[in-house]
Amino acid sequence: MANPFGMETDRRSLSEQAYEAIREAILSLRLEPGRAVYENELANMLNMSRTPVREAVRTLLVEELIEVLPQRGMKVALISEKKVEEARFVRESLEVSALRAAIVGWHTNEWGARLKDEVQAALAAQRKSAETGDVLGFLEADEWFHRLLMAAADNRTLVSIVAQMRAHLNRVRTLSLQELKNVQTLIEEHEQLVSVLTAGDEERAVSLLTHHLRRLQQDVAVVRSQYPLYFRD
Amino acid sequence: MANPFGMETDRRSLSEQAYEAIREAILSLRLEPGRAVYENELANMLNMSRTPVREAVRTLLVEELIEVLPQRGMKVALISEKKVEEARFVRESLEVSALRAAIVGWHTNEWGARLKDEVQAALAAQRKSAETGDVLGFLEADEWFHRLLMAAADNRTLVSIVAQMRAHLNRVRTLSLQELKNVQTLIEEHEQLVSVLTAGDEERAVSLLTHHLRRLQQDVAVVRSQYPLYFRD
DNA sequence: TGAATTATACTTGTATTCAAGTCATGATAG
DNA sequence: CTATCATGACTTGAATACAAGTATAATTCA
Structure with a gap:
C-alpha cells in the first residue's frame, strides 16, 4: 500500500x-x-x-x-450596498416561500420530530457562541438554523441560492457583529419563530421571519460608516 | 494599424x-x-x-x-423532474416578489411609460414568432417580456438568478412547444397580465402570474413520456 | 475454454511554457 | 523643463506538456 x-x-x-x-x-x-x-x-x-x-x-x-x-x-470585491440589498431581497423572498411551502409538514410528517431536536441543538450552539464571543461560530450556527427552516421545503436549488446570497450578507454581518451587541435579539427572534411555528401560525411566522431578515438593512449604514474603505459606490 | x-x-x-x-x-x-x-x-x-x-x-x-x-x-446533464420543479418554484417566488415590489412604480414613476411601449413590442415579437412557428424566437420573446416585468424591481441579482433557473425550464419548454400548441394561451395570459397590471390590481396580477408560471408543471409529464431518454431518475 | 492479468488508448487534472496587454520608469529629443 | 517614446517588470489569457486514473481489448496462464 x-x-x-x-x-x-x-x-x-x-x-x-x-x-x-x-x-x-x-x-x-x-x-x-x-x-x-x-x-x-x-x-x-x-x-x-x-x-x-x-x-x-x-x-x-x-x-x-x-x-x-x-x-x-x-x-x-468591495461590498456594495446595492448588491447587499439585492441579495437580501432575494433571500427574503426565497426563505419566506420555503417557510410557507414547508409549514404544512412542520407538524404532520416525518420532518417535524427530527427537525425540532436539531433546531434546539442549533439554538444551543448559537447561545454558546454568543457567550464565548465567537462571531464566526455564531454565524455558522445561524446558518445551521436557517438551513433547518428551509430543509422541510426539500428544495436544494433554493438552499444553494440562499447560501450564495448569504456570502454577500455575511461580510456585513461579520463586521456588524464585532461587538456582539444585537446577538441576543437575533437569538430571541429565532426562539420566537420556533414557538410560533410549532403553534402553527403561518402568517405570524412569515411576519417574524421577514422582520428578522430585514434587520440587516439597519446595520449596513452603520458598518459602512465604520469601514468606509470596504465599500464601493 | x-x-x-x-x-x-x-x-x-x-x-x-x-x-x-x-x-x-x-x-x-x-x-x-x-x-x-x-x-x-x-x-x-x-x-x-x-x-x-x-x-x-x-x-x-x-x-x-x-x-x-x-x-x-x-x-x-439529463433533465431532472425534481430539479425542474425546484427551479420553477424559485422562479415563481422571485418573479412574484419582483412584481409586488415593482407594481407601485408601474404607474407613477419613469418606468411606466418607457416600459409599456417595450412590453407591447415584446408581445408583438412573440405573436410573430408564434405565426412563423419559430420556437426559439418565441422563447426569446418570452424571456424579453418577463425581463421587462422584473425590470422595474431594479434587482440585477434577482434577474440573473431567474435567468439561471430558466435554463433548466427552457429545455422542457423547447420540447413541449415543438408543436406550438399552447402558445396562444401563453400569449393571451401575457396580455391579460398587462391589462390587469395597468389597471393596478396587484392581487389579481400576482394570481395570474403564478398561474402562468405553474403551467409548466403539466408539460413536464407529457414531455417526459415523449422523450424518456432525456430524463434522469 | 476461461479467468486473471497486462497493455493500450482513451479521459480529466495539473504544471509549465508562451503570448500579449498594462503600467511605471526613465531616457531622449525638442 | 516638458512631452514623447522606449523599456522592462509585472499581470492575466491561452496553448502545450505531462501526470494519473479508467475502461476496454489483448494476452497469458491454468
Whole structure:
C-alpha cells in the first residue's frame, strides 16, 4: 500500500480546495474587501500551480466575490450596498416561500420530530457562541438554523441560492457583529419563530421571519460608516 | 494599424465565447441531454485549446448543465423532474416578489411609460414568432417580456438568478412547444397580465402570474413520456 | 475454454511554457 | 523643463506538456 498510515491525502481536486480556501478567506475577511490579489500569490499560498487557482477564481467571479482586471490583476470585491440589498431581497423572498411551502409538514410528517431536536441543538450552539464571543461560530450556527427552516421545503436549488446570497450578507454581518451587541435579539427572534411555528401560525411566522431578515438593512449604514474603505459606490 | 478593415476580432475572451457557445448549444438541445462530450471535442469544434473550454465548463458545472465524471468524460446533464420543479418554484417566488415590489412604480414613476411601449413590442415579437412557428424566437420573446416585468424591481441579482433557473425550464419548454400548441394561451395570459397590471390590481396580477408560471408543471409529464431518454431518475 | 492479468488508448487534472496587454520608469529629443 | 517614446517588470489569457486514473481489448496462464 502506498499509504500505510492512512494519512489520507485530500481526495478533492486542487481546484475545489482552492475554491473553498479562497472563498472562506474572503468571507472571514482575512482577505479584506478591495485587497489586490494575484494568481501567483494565491497559488504559492496554497502550494499549487496557477491552473487550479484560475478555475476556482472563475467560480468566485460568477459569485461576484472577486473581480478580474484583465492583464492587471484581481481584487476582492468591495461590498456594495446595492448588491447587499439585492441579495437580501432575494433571500427574503426565497426563505419566506420555503417557510410557507414547508409549514404544512412542520407538524404532520416525518420532518417535524427530527427537525425540532436539531433546531434546539442549533439554538444551543448559537447561545454558546454568543457567550464565548465567537462571531464566526455564531454565524455558522445561524446558518445551521436557517438551513433547518428551509430543509422541510426539500428544495436544494433554493438552499444553494440562499447560501450564495448569504456570502454577500455575511461580510456585513461579520463586521456588524464585532461587538456582539444585537446577538441576543437575533437569538430571541429565532426562539420566537420556533414557538410560533410549532403553534402553527403561518402568517405570524412569515411576519417574524421577514422582520428578522430585514434587520440587516439597519446595520449596513452603520458598518459602512465604520469601514468606509470596504465599500464601493 | 494592424486591422485596416475594421474586421474586429471578437474582443471577448475565448473562455466567455466558449461558455456562451456551449450553453447555447445545450439550451437549444443541439447538444442533447445525456450526450457524452469531451474537452478535446469541444475545443476542436470551437477552434481553441482545452484551457478556455475547461474554464467554461467550470461555470456550466455550477449551473448544473454539465456533469463531469473524473478521468472518464463529461455529459450534458439529463433533465431532472425534481430539479425542474425546484427551479420553477424559485422562479415563481422571485418573479412574484419582483412584481409586488415593482407594481407601485408601474404607474407613477419613469418606468411606466418607457416600459409599456417595450412590453407591447415584446408581445408583438412573440405573436410573430408564434405565426412563423419559430420556437426559439418565441422563447426569446418570452424571456424579453418577463425581463421587462422584473425590470422595474431594479434587482440585477434577482434577474440573473431567474435567468439561471430558466435554463433548466427552457429545455422542457423547447420540447413541449415543438408543436406550438399552447402558445396562444401563453400569449393571451401575457396580455391579460398587462391589462390587469395597468389597471393596478396587484392581487389579481400576482394570481395570474403564478398561474402562468405553474403551467409548466403539466408539460413536464407529457414531455417526459415523449422523450424518456432525456430524463434522469 | 476461461479467468486473471497486462497493455493500450482513451479521459480529466495539473504544471509549465508562451503570448500579449498594462503600467511605471526613465531616457531622449525638442 | 516638458512631452514623447522606449523599456522592462509585472499581470492575466491561452496553448502545450505531462501526470494519473479508467475502461476496454489483448494476452497469458491454468
